[in-house]
Amino acid sequence: MVPASAATPAIAADGIVMTYGDREAVRGVSFAAAPGEVVAIIGPNGAGKTTLLSIVGGLRAPTAGSISRPPAEVGWVPQQPAVYRKLSVRENLRLFARLERVGDPDAVVARMLEQTGLADRAEEELGRLSGGNQQRVNIAIGLLADPPVLLLDEPSSSLDPRQRERLWEFITGLARDPQHPTAVVFSTHNVQEAERFADTILVLADGELLFSGSPGALVEQVGGGERDFEAAFVRFLRERGH
Numbered sequence: 001m002v003p004a005s006a007a008t009p010a011i012a013a014d015g016i017v018m019t020y021g022d023r024e025a026v027r028g029v030s031f032a033a034a035p036g037e038v039v040a041i042i043g044p045n046g047a048g049k050t051t052l053l054s055i056v057g058g059l060r061a062p063t064a065g066s067i068s069r070p071p072a073e074v075g076w077v078p079q080q081p082a083v084y085r086k087l088s089v090r091e092n093l094r095l096f097a098r099l100e101r102v103g104d105p106d107a108v109v110a111r112m113l114e115q116t117g118l119a120d121r122a123e124e125e126l127g128r129l130s131g132g133n134q135q136r137v138n139i140a141i142g143l144l145a146d147p148p149v150l151l152l153d154e155p156s157s158s159l160d161p162r163q164r165e166r167l168w169e170f171i172t173g174l175a176r177d178p179q180h181p182t183a184v185v186f187s188t189h190n191v192q193e194a195e196r197f198a199d200t201i202l203v204l205a206d207g208e209l210l211f212s213g214s215p216g217a218l219v220e221q222v223g224g225g226e227r228d229f230e231a232a233f234v235r236f237l238r239e240r241g242h
């Protein structure tokens with residue numbers, strides 16, 4: 001749990017603008033994440049969350065603005081995994097390790113199996129694993145190149161509450177690893193999840209960054225009178241015309 005100001009950022013986005021035709025999907029957004037910091041991007045449908053994440057991950061070039069790291073140093077976990085359900089867990093990891101041209105694919109695959117706690121499921125067909133374990137494999141693929149930054153687009157949206165809990169244990173463990181504190185940036189529609197697991201919340205609406213700070217600071221901004229974080233978030237948006 002390192003506040004962004006306390007260390008050199010693991011990643012910084014500066015003045016990101018993205019236009020699709022004449023539609024401005026992201027309007028001059030800047031943010032930074034420190035090593036070990038967990039950042040949640042929340043906002044209504046169409047706010048620009050996926051667009052912003054995909055630019056930070058180097059999947060799309062922005063219309064304007066810059067990202068402090070090249071795409072090779074940023075792990076990306078898409079909402080729709082690109083995994084092969086008929087291949088085993090190990091085969092999937094090996095395939096993506098080769099595609100990413102990691103130095104020693106077998107060693108990297110062994111490390112990922114260890115890190116995800118899936119070593120004893122390595123030979124199982126991926127499609128037979130639970131949704132939560134499939135999502136771990138999806139995340140492991142994002143981690144193959146050992147990136148200092150991991151981006152996840154709605155990582156828990158298809159999981160039940162128990163799987164969700166285990167997934168967050170895993171993700172926050174990556175951030176808190178003292179040897180390799182990964183900066184984690186994720187988007188979610190689950191506002192309570194953002195409040196629970198993120199150090200910093202970014203509120204995006206209609207492409208504009210309306211808030212950046214701790215969950216507590218957002219509650220304070222709306223006067224602290226709401227019954228929970230979700231109610232405070234809804235009020236915050238309403239007061240700003242969304």
Ligand SMILES: Nc1ncnc2c1ncn2[C@@H]1O[C@H](COP(=O)(O)OP(=O)(O)OP(=O)(O)O)[C@@H](O)[C@H]1O
Nearest residue numbers: 020023024025043044045046047048049050051052
């Ligand atoms: N490839 C594209 N071409 C044209 N418009 C796009 C494209 N991708 C996204 N948009 C538009 O940009 C805006 C932001 O979309 P984006 O998917 O980034 O939002 P989001 O916050 O991730 O939404 P959701 O919560 O629904 O996933 C939307 O108006 C969307 O229709």
